Amino acid sequence: MRDAEDRKPQSDEARSGFLSPSGLGVPAEPESSTTSEFAVPEGLAVPKAGRTGTESEATSEFALPTGLDVTPQPPADTEGSAFNPPSTYRARQAPPVFTPPSGVPVVSLKDVPWQDRMRTMLRMPVTERPAPESLQRPDDETGPAVPRVLDLTLRIGELLLAGGEGAEDVEAAMFAVCRSYGLDRCEPNVTFTLLSISHQPSLVDDPVTASRTVRRRGTDYTRLAAVYQLVDDLSDDETHVSLEEAYRRLAEIRRNRHPYPGWALTAASGLLAGSASVLVGGGFLVFVAAAIGAMLGDRLAWLCAGRGLPEFYQFTVAAMPPAAIGVALTLAHVNVKASAVITGGLFALLPGRALVAGVQDGLTGFYITASARLLEVLYFFVGIVAGVLVVLYFGVQLGAGLNPDAKLGLEERPLIQIAASMMLSLAFAVLLQQERATVLMVTLNGGVAWVVYGAMHYAGDISPVASTAVAAGVVGLFGQLLSRYRFASALPYTTAAIGPLLPGSATYFGLLAIAQNEVDTGLASLTKAVALAMAIAIGVNLGAEISRLFLRIGSAEKRRAAKRTRGF
Numbered sequence: 035m036r037d038a039e040d041r042k043p044q045s046d047e048a049r050s051g052f053l054s055p056s057g058l059g060v061p062a063e064p065e066s067s068t069t070s071e072f073a074v075p076e077g078l079a080v081p082k083a084g085r086t087g088t089e090s091e092a093t094s095e096f097a098l099p100t101g102l103d104v105t106p107q108p109p110a111d112t113e114g115s116a117f118n119p120p121s122t123y124r125a126r127q128a129p130p131v132f133t134p135p136s137g138v139p140v141v142s143l144k145d146v147p148w149q150d151r152m153r154t155m156l157r158m159p160v161t162e163r164p165a166p167e168s169l170q171r172p173d174d175e176t177g178p179a180v181p182r183v184l185d186l187t188l189r190i191g192e193l194l195l196a197g198g199e200g201a202e203d204v205e206a207a208m209f210a211v212c213r214s215y216g217l218d219r220c221e222p223n224v225t226f227t228l229l230s231i232s233h234q235p236s237l238v239d240d241p242v243t244a245s246r247t248v249r250r251r252g253t254d255y256t257r258l259a260a261v262y263q264l265v266d267d268l269s270d271d272e273t274h275v276s277l278e279e280a281y282r283r284l285a286e287i288r289r290n291r292h293p294y295p296g297w298a299l300t301a302a303s304g305l306l307a308g309s310a311s312v313l314v315g316g317g318f319l320v321f322v323a324a325a326i327g328a329m330l331g332d333r334l335a336w337l338c339a340g341r342g343l344p345e346f347y348q349f350t351v352a353a354m355p356p357a358a359i360g361v362a363l364t365l366a367h368v369n370v371k372a373s374a375v376i377t378g379g380l381f382a383l384l385p386g387r388a389l390v391a392g393v394q395d396g397l398t399g400f401y402i403t404a405s406a407r408l409l410e411v412l413y414f415f416v417g418i419v420a421g422v423l424v425v426l427y428f429g430v431q432l433g434a435g436l437n438p439d440a441k442l443g444l445e446e447r448p449l450i451q452i453a454a455s456m457m458l459s460l461a462f463a464v465l466l467q468q469e470r471a472t473v474l475m476v477t478l479n480g481g482v483a484w485v486v487y488g489a490m491h492y493a494g495d496i497s498p499v500a501s502t503a504v505a506a507g508v509v510g511l512f513g514q515l516l517s518r519y520r521f522a523s524a525l526p527y528t529t530a531a532i533g534p535l536l537p538g539s540a541t542y543f544g545l546l547a548i549a550q551n552e553v554d555t556g557l558a559s560l561t562k563a564v565a566l567a568m569a570i571a572i573g574v575n576l577g578a579e580i581s582r583l584f585l586r587i588g589s590a591e592k593r594r595a596a597k598r599t600r601g602f
Contacts, residue, residue, distance in 0.1 A: 180217065180242050184231050186280055187211045188246040190261060191222070191229045193287070196251045197258040198525060200391055201400040204229075207265045214268040215277070226406035253387070254467040255526045260287045262522050292467050296336075299465060303382050304329040306461035306533070307356065311378030312454040313484075314539055319370050323363060324378030327356030331379065346417045353383055353421030361429035372434075373542060376422070380538040381458070385414045386570065387466070387529045393571030419545055426549035448488060455484035455534035462530035472526045475516055479531035483509045487535060499562075502535050503569035503576075509535075510577025518581070528574055537566035 191208045195201075201224040208222040208231060222231045230245035264283050267273045275283075294302075307328030308321040316324065331352035338348045356379020360372035392407030459480025463473045483505045490501035513528030544559030 180233055180235075181244065182277060183212060183215045183217055184233060184242065184244040186277065186284070187222070187231055188229050188244055189284055190265065191224065191231075192246055192248050193257065193261045193284075195224065195229065195248050197254060197261075198251075198387055198391055198529075199258065199523060200394045200398070201225075201403045202395070202398045203523070207262075210265055210269045214275075224400065224403065226403045253465070254292060255472075255523075255529075256293050256467050256469050257287055257290065259469055259472075259522055259526060260290070266521050293470065294464055294467060300329050300332050302461040302464035303332040306458055306465065307378040307382045309378075309454045309458035309461060310381035310534075310538060311374045313451055313458065313534060314374050314377050316371055316374035316378065319368075320374045320378070323359050323370065323375045324356060327359040327375065327379050328382045330355035331382070346413050349383060349414050349417035350421040353379065353418045354425050355379070356382075357422045357425035357429075361425060361432075361434050364429070364434040365432060373539075373546075377538045377542045380418065380422070380541055381533065381536055383414075383418050384536045384538060384541070384567075385411050386532055386536050386567075387525075388414070389567055390529065390532065390571045390574050393568065394575045397572070397575050418541075422542070422545045423549055426546055430549055451488065452481055452484055456481040458533045459530045462533040463526075466526070466530055468526045468530065476513075476527050476530045479509055479512050479516075479527060480534055482512065483531055484534045499565050499569050502566050503573040505535055506532055506570045506573025507577035507580070510574035511581050512577075513574075514578040514581040524578060528578075532570050532574060535566075535570050537563040540566060 187208045190211055191204050194204045194207055199207075204224045205222045208224075208229075209220060212218075212220040212222075212231070212233065217233050219235065220231060220233045223229070227248050228245060229248065230243065232241050232243040234241035261284075264275075264280065264287070267275050268280060304325035308325035311320045311324035331354065334355065335348040335352040338351055357376050360375040360379075363370050363375065364372040388407055388411045392404050392411060394404075395401075395407060396404030456477050460473060460477045462480075463476050468476065486508050487501050487505040490496045490504060491498055494501075509528050509531045510524075513524045513531065516527045517524035540559050540563035544556045544563060547553070547556030547559060549556075
């Protein structure tokens with residue numbers, strides 16, 4: 035008995051409540067063993083593992099059972115507790131795969147236009163986005179309220195989307211506003227009629243989500259430029275714009291009147307139609323007839339809008355006067371090109387702005403918004419077709435000698451056509467309510483587009499679709515460069531410049547052939563018109579992407595492409 039007592043460990047375990055009474059005979063053990071209730075049963079055969087560590091580690095109540103088949107770890111990494119962190123993690127010196135406690139380090143892109151910065155970060159996962167800099171415009175000690183910042187963001191996005199801006203650019207502007215007030219974990223979402231944004235301060239906090247519906251749309255590029263200037267000021271670290279000041283400026287933008295009165299818009303529609311008729315081979319009389327028809331159509335469309343009719347019927351009514359004047363001149367046997375009169379009227383109605391925006395949204399991955407925009411374009415086009423077809427059908431029944439096989443002869447007068455294309459772009463810019471400072475640049479851009487098209491198609495005998503695509507690409511390239519130089523939207527520099535490239539003549543001849551029961555010829559001509567329209571939209575978008583790709587102005591890194599499926 036004395037020998038057994040001598041072999042008992044002289045530690046705290048010897049005085050444990052689980053010891054046997056002193057009078058109870060206990061078989062002698064070859065060496066000290068743990069007395070923990072988590073000890074391996076005596077009869078269980080367990081392969082021996084090397085014991086490295088102190089005696090207190092071996093007798094821990096949270097020790098792993100020695101019977102577990104665990105790959106031996108190096109002595110320095112052997113941990114007895116199941117609640118210890120992984121051996122590769124240290125709280126003070128975290129490896130790169132973990133987010134450090136201080137957050138993601140700030141990446142400075144101050145020399146890059148805010149559009150490119152926001153597009154780049156929107157394409158990045160939330161965990162890889164650079165952390166925003168310290169809040170520059172606190173409204174109080176705790177900073178501005180999150181719901182008010184989200185409301186301001188939605189109101190700015192509403193004006194941009196209602197003005198015809200692309201979905202990607204609207205998301206970039208909304209993201210820029212949120213980051214300017216320190217809200218980095220934001221996710222904006224843009225569809226054709228709904229804007230939403232969600233902010234989650236951290237992974238353990240509840241997100242705050244707000245949405246806004248876009249019910250009214252209007253074309254005012256002056257207001258669009260003012261909103262872009264506000265977003266640029268908010269994104270500038272040197273310009274301190276408080277939340278109240280941003281609300282005040284936004285209210286002023288909403289209250290501002292259009293830069294051009296109603297009579298100027300009507301005159302601009304007449305100038306656009308007349309210039310388009312000269313562009314396709316008309317003379318002075320054709321110019322006057324097309325201008326009168328377009329102005330009558332514009333006034334009728336305004337009347338329908340005042341009565342609350344949808345835009346479909348407004349386009350239908352506006353397409354009738356130019357076609358009626360062309361048919362009347364043919365019935366009166368006036369020696370003019372009636373086809374040029376009708377084509378000029380169509381130029382003033384074709385929805386080129388909505389088409390370019392829809393194709394751009396589709397190419398950048400916003401398929402829902404692109405589908406809605408293109409469906410809107412389809413409705414407008416069907417309205418134009420219905421209005422022109424009604425007039426042409428009655429004209430054919432009355433004996434009007436309209437020949438769908440007659441081509442719009444383009445005489446050798448390049449200077450007159452270049453001047454007509456510039457006048458067309460000028461009138462288009464006025465209809466879009468552009469700033470007076472941008473009218474001159476977009477007028478020159480439209481002249482350059484027609485020069486490129488004429489040189490390729492008429493001088494080089496290249497197909498009209500390819501010539502149109504290249505000319506539209508030049509328009510998109512110059513427009514993007516001008517917008518990046520002025521830190522503004524590219525729409526005021528590109529939309530009006532594509533006016534001379536619109537497929538007015540192909541549309542007219544297709545409708546005329548259908549009215550004369552030559553459906554196959556008409557559908558072929560309308561298909562050509564659709565191909566030309568798609569060439570314009572894709573060319574404009576491609577030119578803008580080329581400017582971002584190879585002519586980066588102060589850009590520190592390339593924009594990431596959207597990760598889409600690759601056919602699986």
